[in-house]
Amino acid sequence: MQKIILYTLVIALSFLSKVTAQNKKKAETFEKKVESISNKMDFLLFREKTELKLKVDSLENAFSNQKISANELKDAKLAAAEKSANRIEEGMDKYKKELDDLLQSKLDNESKNITYKIDTINGKKVLVYFKKGEGGHTVTLGGGTNDSIGTQTEYNISSLKIFKGEKDKIERKSKRTTSQFVFATGLNNVITEGESLSDSDFRVWGSHFYEWGFTYNSRIFKNNNLLHAKYGLSLMYNNLRPTENRYFVRNGEQTELVTGGVNFDESRFRNVFLVAPLHLEFDFSPKKTSKDGERTYFKTHESVRLGIGGYAGVRIKSKQILKYEIDDLDIKERQKGDFNVNDFTYGLSAYIGYKATSLYLKYDLNPMFQNNAVDQNNISLGVRFDFN
Known part of the structure; x- marks a missing residue:
């Protein structure tokens, strides 16, 4: 199939080159080179097929004359087939490169x-x-x-x-269902049971979140632009930077913050989730009328928007990054594991903004760690962009 595609592409380019009379000679030379490479490919396949058949026939005769056993026959056939396949692969790679170089040269000359x-x-x-x-x-x-x-x-x-x-x-932006690329970033932290954010164990301005993904936006009513269902898939990156030179340590079923034995230049804990967000979006974009006055259509993300809903998903990975210096040596550790983090996440989220830009808030309803004595729920606040 790959060979047929290459031939089709090369022949199409050759045909187009014949449109101009002064390129006729060059086109004929190009076709001859393609034909030569094609003949080499055919010859390689025929030769290997023929030699493999002769080899297998020889092995079958040796088995019939009881010179080799059934297992030896099987192994010898497999070895012969593997050698032939390797020679075909090496030869085809060589000729494919010749075709690629020839085609690239053709494209370079045409682009001038x-x-x-x-x-x-x-x-x-x-x-x-x-x-x-x-x-x-x-x-x-x-x-x-x-x-x-x-x-x-x-x-x-x-x-x-x-x-x-x-x-x-x-037509595409006024369809009842449109698609968007979503990117969000901002501050990330946790709500700890019995504490306020001012008492957080994590740096307020040093902990961040990132989110990117794709969504669909479906207008609920045919002739009204107010209500939309917004749904899709996103990757969420929640980063936490502990205060007071601390880092996370797994202690059985508990995950605890402990003070490091060295001074950390960086201590960062990251959880990555694949989530499916779902929002009810209120879009105040007005309806529009075509210039001839014959058609009314609706466009999204043209005015104030408000979305309320939530998300649910699974954890992809958890990682802790530690940077420190010992004896003038810069050391960077990447610790990967589950750290007793919940494998599933779900929560509430909302956004309000104008056109593509919104203020975005999300809160995990389930705690970050599975069995810790005190629950800590992730919370994020930032800016969200919905590129329609």
Whole structure:
């Protein structure tokens, strides 16, 4: 299959090169080189197949004449097949590299005929790419939009999407279900039973969380934009930095904070979870009307948004990172294990903001450690970005 794909790609490029008369000779040379490599591949496969068959026939005759046992026959066949397969793999890798080099050279030569210019269309700056004898391809600069250019392509880096013109952008962003890339970061800490955050065992400004993932946003009512169901998958990274030169130690079923025997330059405890968040989102983005007045559509993330809901997931890993110095040697330890951390997590979360940016709060309902005498529940506050 890989061979067929390579042939198809190379032949397609060769065919395109024939469009221009002055490249005809080069195209013929290119095709001959491809044909030569193809013949080498066919010859290699035929030779190995034939020699393996002859070898197996010879072994079968030796077995029939009772010169080797059944086990020896089996082992010899396997060894011969492995040697043949290795020779085929090595040969194919060699010829594949020749094809790759030939194709790369072809692409490099073709790209020399491509140029661009900066143009302004309806007040928008665009890059227009040209190939001699062909039309241009327009790309918006700075992620802008232009209602009057149907062939304009917009590469929206923040949302990881490509829009083929303003019409395509409007249709996709006004669908009843849209998708977003989500990134959040901020402060992380724990609520300890019987204590306040001011008495926390962890640095307030030194402990952080990160979250990234993808969500779907589905408008609940067909002709009303207020209520949406927002759901997806995210990775949560909860980092804690203990105070007073301490670090975590597992003591049987308990996990305790103890004072280090050295001065730590860094003491950080990280839990990573794969979670499925679910929110009811109130989106106050107004409905819009097309320029001809014939169509009403809804867009999300255009105004104030409020989301309330929760999440549930599983722990991926736990890790403690310690950095310190002994005898002028910088030492960095990475300790991996479960540290008696709960394998599952679930909690409540909410966010409120404008367009893509929101203030984000999440709180674990289950304690961080399974069997500690005092419960500690993770809490995070930060900024969230939903790139639509």
